[in-house]
Each structure stands twice: as C-alpha cells, then as structure tokens.
Amino acid sequence: MPKKKRELGDLSVDPAVLDILSLARKEDYETVWDRLERQSPHCKFGTNGVCCRNCIMGPCRVTEKNPRGVCGADAATIVARNLIRALAAGAAAHSDHGRAVAVLFNEVARDENKEYQISDEAKLKAIAEKLNIDTSQDISSIAREVARMALEDFGKQDEAPLNFLKAYAPQKRKETWQKVEQILFSKTDKKMGILPRNIDREITECMHRTTMGVDNQALSILAQGVRTALADGWGGSLIATELQDVLFGTPDKKVIKANLGVLKEDQVNIIVHGHEPILSEQVVAAAMSPEMQEKAKQVGAKGINVAGICCTANEVLMRRGVPVAGNMIHQELAIMTGVVEAMVVDVQCIFPSLGPLAKCFHTRFISTSDRAAFPEAIHVQFDEHHAREVAQRIVEMAIDAYSERDPQKVHIPKEVEEAVVGFSVEEIIKILGGSPKPLVDAILAGKIKGVVGIVGCNNPKVKHDAFHISLTRELIKKDILVIGTGCWAIAAAKAGLMKIEAQSLAGEGLKEVCQALDIPPVLHMGSCVDCSRMLVLAGALADYLKVDISDLPLVGSAPEWMTEKAVSIGTYFVASGVPVHLWPMPPIGGSEEVVGILTEGIKELLGGYFFVEEDPVKTASLMEEIIMEKRKSF
C-alpha cells in the first residue's frame, strides 16, 4: 500500500511550485518530496547524531542503556565528531570552489590564461591594499602578489593565521579570537587553537582528529570545528568572492526577474545550476553571442534564454542580471516544464535524480566538472583553458535539442516577480554615499533596529520558502533590515520582497531609510560563498564604531537549511560574534554536552551562539529581543 501523500498546499508557498507539482502527480514524475516520504520516518540515531561509523569495530549507536561505542566513545564525542565532519565537508565545498578561483586568477595574472581577464582593477587594488601589497606597481604585478597570498592560504605550513583573515577581520574580533585561545589553554591545559592557519590543513585536521582514537573530548573537537569554519568564512569563501569580483566584476544594483515564469516557450532555454561562475559566466556569454543567437533562429527559436538555479543563479544574476528560475527545490520542477533544452551543472546541491528525469524529456542534462559525475548525464568536460569553446559546444547542444521539444509536454507556470539585486558591500557603501556612516546613524537613531542576515537552502522537510518568507516579512515589519544570500535570497526575490514596492511592507523607520536610499528593505548579497560579504559588512561596521562584531545588533539565520555547507556558515557567523538561528534542529540532540556548548558555553567565549526555533513569528520576536538587548550597550 503506497503511503498517503502530503497535501500539495503543505509542500510549498510558491504557486509555481504547486502548479508543477500537480502536473507531476498527474504524470507520475518523481520529486524530492516523494523520496522524502519514502525515507520517512528517519532513523532516530542519525537524527540525534549518535550513530558512529568512523571505524569498523562499529558501526555503533549509543543509547542511555548502552552509552559507549566499542572503542569507548560516549555520546558527546560521537555527536561532536559527526558535527565537525559535516562542517569540514561544507568548508571543503566552499573552499575548493575558492581554490579553483584562486588557481585561475593566478594563471590570468601570469598571462597563462587568455579566456578570462581582470575585469575590476579597482577591486583588485582594494584587495591588495588590505593585504598590504604595494599598489603603485603595475596591475599584473599586483595581481600576481594577491594570487600568491591567496594560494598561500591553501598551502602554507606555519602557525600564523590566514593572510586573508588577518587582512579582512575587524581588529577587535582578532583580539577576541586570541583571547579565547588563551582562555581555553589556561582552563584546560591543552592547546585549543581557533585561528585558522591553512584552509586545507584545518579540514584535514578535522578528519584526523575524528578518526578512531584521536580527539575524544567534545570541547576540543568543537574548537577545531570553529577553526575550520573560520578558515571557510574568512578564507575559502572570502577568497572565492573577492577574486570572482576581480575576474567577473563586482555586483551593482540591477533589476532581475525570478521564478519559473522566466522560461520562454519560443526560445532555447538553458539552465545553469550549481555554484561556480567560472563555468556559468562563459555559458551566459556564449549564449548571448550574435553567432549563437543566429543559430537558434535557424532552428525556429526566437533566441536563447539563460536562467539560473541555486547559487550559480545568484552569481550570474548579481553580475549579469540573468533571470533566476528558482531555488534548490526548483531543479526537478524546471525540467518538468518541458521547455528546458539543457540543464548545465557543475558542483554542489545538484540532485542525482536529474539524469533519469531529463530522460523523460528532450532535456540534455550536462555535467561539466571533473569533480562531479551523475547517472545518465552527458559529460562535457569543462576546461578553463578552452572555456569559450566548451561553452559554445554546450550552447550548440541546447540549440540542437530545441527541435525535439514535445509541445504536448510544455507547461510553464506564469509566475514571475521582479527583484532589485546586486548588493555587494561596495555597492551598499556607494549607495550610502561612500561610508557606513548613514547606516550606522540610522541604527543609532533606532530607525533601523538592527540587521538580520538570512542564508541558505531549502529542505523538503520544511514547507518550501514558507519560513524564509514569513520570517523576512516579520522582521522588516519590526524595522529590522534583512540581508542575505543563497536560496533564501531566491525565495525573497520570488515573493516580491526585493521589489522597491516592498518598502510598504516595512515598519516606518526602515521604510523611511529605504525610500531615501531607493533600495528594497531586503537586500540580495549573492551566493553562499558571498556570505563572506556579510562578514565583511559586519566587520566594516565594527571597525567604523571601533567595537567588536558581537557588540552590534546583528543576528543570523538558516531557517530551511540542509547542506553541510550551512553547518560551516552558521559556525563561522557564531565564531565571528553573531547569534545564529537554525531550523531544522541539527543532528546534535543526542548529547546535552554538545548542545550546551553550542547554545550557551560558546556565548561567553565568542559572543555568538546557536538557537533553534520552529515558528517564524516566534523566531522574529526572539531576534528582536536579542537586537534590543544588544542596542542597550551599543
């Protein structure tokens, strides 16, 4: 007997999603929600983090009656180890992306790659200045020096903190981190470093420490987790963002369109999905070329339409104004519209279900990265040294597919929204007239009570976009400015919260500030690696006021999170001094000790901490309380 399906209306608040989902049910296309249902109820040991598979004396599952694994590890050890393994994987994903950008940037700086160039010299100089590089040299010397310092952060073997962390983190926060290392040492007699030395090394050390019989104490394990998260936020992710801006341009304010309605019935539709703009920038450029547009006309299409999904979408919408077809949950649904000629992917957040699904349509599901293979995909190997050629080949494959489209299967939801996007820190400062002062003044005057950064993901366990949207609405009503990235940002764009008209949904104070600056009350700051932009913004405000980030009325949230990357992001915000809300509950419930450290103990040390809440309205109130408390001493 098949289980009873959840009511459609419980799955998403996005009408475009519900539209395609009813089609899916009619046509029997399988979705992420169907598979979730078949996986439910989930294993309790896994949910609580108390299942250990780190050696084959196990796997072990600890319980109250049976509190130790075969090696003797208790719940706290197992939960903490599992958590930082997930964190390390997340940090690895962001940082391996950052490495690819740094390696390419180094080649461009050395004139060894002509497919890409330095597009934003001003940004390059700004980065160089932070890194204390002599900016009176010629551009390529500056670039080579920046590249060297970036690559060094992936490979240096000394004990000094990362070059980029030293250059970018605000003064008071760096002092806090040093102080915390001293406190932990004096309290425990064990060195517990939290300042990252080398991005790869911290990830490796997480793996080393969590293998059988190494680090067996929750605090010690979690301290290494903090160090690894900081290596991501102020290292790998930051390097990705900064060097991508130099190569592809720093985002500025622009209007884009969002939701499945951006797909065009009379055009060749190409979806770029995944994470790295090194690929998607080239696909966008190739598709826009007169030559390819002409080829599309020859097969009877009016042109070529590129749209994005997930963080690749965020990258190309921030810099090129490319429309976004949807967030993580939309990936299968986009193919079900029947008008996607090619779904082009690289790495991260790409369902392996896409290959078999694409087979029900004319859609070419094209994988490109040597790090990622998918069942039933067509692999077109991307190569930075022949980027244009490969991108053109991909576009041609899409054009070829157009004539195979089955008109019977075409079903494009009508939903499209407008959004004002492109809020890099540089653009925000520019809009403020060149300094953070007007924003700080608005906060001091109470027109803006504080700022909440929302990030990350959709998770089919949570009603799609519902938490993102109601939390955002509640916050702006309370005069709290909302900034953010990732799939949250796409949710907000689709819901119309990034339109200028959304000012009317804000409280009086926030509305006044947004009207004066001509910005929406909800700011799109980019992709997940661009969470580093939020760190940089927080750092700029802290340095401007000569305080620590933990003194500022800032709160973070990942209300529909699912990836390991979100564990890393949440932790680097906490470690940078920001309280962070999470929903769903992370898999740590099996150890009171770990829960205690992450929700309380860490607060005294680093200022930030985690809290969990299921209800968006309550979450907004809790955030307001935190912000009002911080404002007292501010």
Ligand code: CUV
């Ligand atoms: Ni990297 S990590 S679902 S695309 S935000 Fe989207 Fe953002 Fe989470 Fe993945």
Ligand code: SF4
């Ligand atoms: Fe079991 Fe210990 Fe091996 Fe984990 S490391 S599987 S707890 S014996």
